[in-house]
Amino acid sequence: MEVYKYTLDKGSKKFLCPNCTQKTFVKYIDTYTENYLPDEFGKCDREQNCNYHKPPPKGNKYYLIKVLSLKEITDKAIKTTDVNGIITIVPKSQILEQSKNECWISEWFLKNSTIQYLTNEFKYNYSNVSGFINEVKQIIQPLPIAPSYHSLELLDKMYNEKQIDHLTEFLKTLFSKDEVFKATQNYLITGTNICWFNSTVFWQINDKEKIHAGKIMQYDRFTGKRVKEPYNHINWLHKAIKEPDFILNQCLFGLHRVNEDYQKTIAIVESEKTAIVMSIILPHYIWIATGSKGNFKFEMLKPIKKRNIVSFPDKGEYNNWLNKATELNAIGFKISVSEILEQTDFENGFDLADYYLSL
Template sequence: MNKYRYILDPSSKKYKCPNCNKFSLVVFIDTERSEIMENYGRCDRESKCGFFHHPSKDGFKNRINSEISNDAFVEIFPSFHKNHLVDLSIIGDNNFLKYLRFLFGTTIANSVQKKYKIGTLCEFNFGTVFWQIDERKIVRAGKVIQYFETGKRTKNITWMHQFLKIKKEISDYNLCQCLFGLHLIKDDKKSIIALVESEKTACIMSVIFPDFLWLACGAKGEFKLKKLEPIKHRKIIAYSDSETQKNGSTTYEEWKRKAEGFNAVGFQITVSDLLEKETTDEQKAKGIDIADFFMREFLKSK
């Protein structure tokens, strides 16, 4: 039985957002009546729009419940990349792989690359390609980030489908992301899943604490029900970055609030408070993550 009466629609249906007018709104569902609530929801364009209207905010004054109609939403069908793109990209080398070799040596770095299918986009100044491959081993996306050899990322980020559009190899692409590392759950069905924000963090922590299966959602705003659905049956420990938002709340608090809602519909998520308790104000100001926290001691021992 659901703990909360009103939950965000866990399906892939998208409604028209009243703020940005894009078909990117995930609406609330009244679980008691099994009806959608058209005037309440969260826009998936969190950085560009940020619309969020919970039913309790106005005392349900603008409540309009209705049956689901075919013209009320857009069903998003994901596009996919061909598998040979992944194989070709793994041949190259990039600064992130060099950083892994510096930290752990060539053998371990190569195993991490093979495990997570880390590629290189030479035409993007040898950017690191973090492939998003789902539980069916289908390639959903390729996120490309440029790094320095120190392991620090630059501000240069693109997506493989954007690059292919520029090259006119594809004309359109419907990006529907999945968790980074999701393809690993098919072969590892027993390990506790440790979920972090960044792909880099997942790769590093997979070496430091190999007993967990480390996955990444890609960004703090990507801690979403839809993205987590394939691991709903697994025990999950989420490690948010130690970061304070503009409104004064922390990413930890935001993830904990979301996790409570996810758990109400069957998930088993614990949001770790390790960084909240063990980091200094200076570290919180820098927004360190779980890998930063443990790498300090690791580098001292080198």
């Protein structure tokens, strides 16, 4: 596995994008010094509307080739005989370094030669490239940090307080009280006033019943839409209750439900609200949510690898999720991707709940 000297910052800090000027820009960071690269190197999270991505350039790649002999035949070329007895004439311009029994030859030259090289040691030369070079370095990976979990006692305490939340009240205008009660009970939807009055806590509980996180979001009681003005009303429970040492390690929302029925197909959407709504409309699926478009990935989906999965990306995300599903299916997943929303005239960001509630 290639470990690069420069990588996108894995923290939560965002900067102003040089293209769209929104605060959605993730900078590249030097993995040794942990300093940010200049402002133009990074990636905007607004993949649909901006898609700015400028990585630092890489140098030329050279592979180590073991040889039996090296002989200069002209001032511009060297004859090599490798350990397999293959004789090759190599231009000096394609050799980075050489010694008696080995030399570093450029990938460009090797691709067009009969020399076996793909499993050999390699390195990058960046003397001919200005600016920052994404040089591969062999680094020692730090030991993984154990994730934190919320206690069952905390969930019980908050859930049993029976605090009203705006999202649940909105759902009662669309469905019967019994339907809403069953859905909110299945997902342990909890009202809270911790950050904002009548907000909703979406608990992330895994298939082993460990509580990974609580995401707090506020909704408008009459429209059912998220409150985003004057700022996006979203927070993590561990931050709200001031647990500074809490190590967040997310899981899929609704993952705890996958053990209810092993015969049911699992349906994946992005929004927690959409998973709840669809569990009422189409209960023959087990509905779970990624919580963000970027969470449709191996690490999150690994616990349901053996299950039949159908995913419903938001409008505009079909190709991204299809590409990821194709990658995952190649290693044993069974994921189909619905294009039902791509066939509509709705704007990007429209989701499956919006679609069904508009019928």
